Amino acid sequence: MLNAELNLSMWFNVNKLSLNVAKTKCMIFGNKKYEHFNVSINNDRIEQVDSRKFLGVIIDSKFTWINHIQSVVTKVSKSIGILYRAKDVVNEKALHTLYCSLILPYINYACEIWGNTYMSRIDPIIKLQKRAIGIIGCLKYRDHTNELFCKLKCLKFCDLIKFKSLCIMYKAKNGSLPGKLQEHFTILNTKHVYMTRSIVKNNFYCQSIKTKLKSYCISVAGVKLWNNVDMNVKNSVTFQIFKKRLKQLYINSYTNVTNTIM
Numbered sequence: 040m041l042n043a044e045l046n047l048s049m050w051f052n053v054n055k056l057s058l059n060v061a062k063t064k065c066m067i068f069g070n071k072k073y074e075h076f077n078v079s080i081n082n083d084r085i086e087q088v089d090s091r092k093f094l095g096v097i098i099d100s101k102f103t104w105i106n107h108i109q110s111v112v113t114k115v116s117k118s119i120g121i122l123y124r125a126k127d128v129v130n131e132k133a134l135h136t137l138y139c140s141l142i143l144p145y146i147n148y149a150c151e152i153w154g155n156t157y158m159s160r161i162d163p164i165i166k167l168q169k170r171a172i173g174i175i176g177c178l179k180y181r182d183h184t185n186e187l188f189c190k191l192k193c194l195k196f197c198d199l200i201k202f203k204s205l206c207i208m209y210k211a212k213n214g215s216l217p218g219k220l221q222e223h224f225t226i227l228n229t230k231h232v233y234m235t236r237s238i239v240k241n242n243f244y245c246q247s248i249k250t251k252l253k254s255y256c257i258s259v260a261g262v263k264l265w266n267n268v269d270m271n272v273k274n275s276v277t278f279q280i281f282k283k284r285l286k287q288l289y290i291n292s293y294t295n296v297t298n299t300i301m
Contacts, residue, residue, distance in 0.1 A: 047080045064088045066100050096149050102252060104153040108160055111145050115167045118142045122174050134175040135191055142171050146196055151203035154196070155255040165196050185293040198289040201264055202282075207257055208265040209281050212241055212273075223258040241273050242266045 051058055060083040067076065067087070078085040090099035090106045097107035118141035126134060146164055154161055169184050176187040188195060194202055210216050211224040225244045243262040248254050265273070272288060275281035 041076060042079060045078070051080075060085065064091050066091060066098075068100050068102070070101055094149075096153060103160075104156050105160060107153050108156075108164065112163045112167065114145050115142050115164065115171075118145070119167060119171050119174065122171055126174050126177065131175055131177075138171055138175060138193075142168070147199060147203075150196070150200050151207060151257065151261075154200035155204070155257070155260050161196065168196050189290055189293045192286075192290060194286065194289055195293075198292075202285060202289065204257055204261040205264055205268060205285060206278075206282065208243070208261045209273075209275075209278060211243070211261075212265075224262070 047058070058080065060080055063080070063085050065076070065078045065085045065087050066089070076087060078087070090097055092098075097104075097110055099106055121141060122134060122137055125137060129137075146168060172178075172184050172187050172191070172193065173180075173182065175191065176184075178184065178187065207216070208224070211221060212226070214221060216224070227242045227244050243265055245262045245266070246253075246259055248259055253259060268285070269288060272281065272284045275284055
């Protein structure tokens, strides 16, 4: 039935496309256990897998992101080794440049998707980032890094996830997301007009959820973040101003924590 519904070979032929069957995989998403499906194209069976890299992100069938996070941890660990060996040779500015070149791209890429998960899963990345920042500032193992994050104007990994999630929300508010993505977000004052007294301008309607996994989706986690963000940041005229204000908001929070510790 699955092969009849997909009818992939005919679709490719009609659209004058070719498919490398050897590189094609199929995956069943969900927590339920299913028997292996026999999906085929022109009688060539498609291998069924539990995880697969797609556009630079390793997606697994249960959306745990464990495989991708482990991949990021491995790559960042190697880069930290390079950073550590270079600390006695180059200055702080050069080390920061190395950090932005060798480490930041791995933890930054699509982190608003795979980073929205249990804290226990992303904790190794949080520790590795602090280790990298500590190397840049020549800090001891137990020294606080807040002051150095402020100085370098770097976002902590958890705040980087929130930052990128809120960037998506800003685009959703302005209706500049692709059509299918935009459908997941609804401005509160357009959906619930009768709630005139409790409406906050530019807030989004928050969906009801039944699972923990759903709570980590941008359509839920991003909406909650947006509805609680500073109004001055929300009302930014341009996207560049929004990003600048939002980043400064997080940097200022590190300064407050540092002053509290001192």
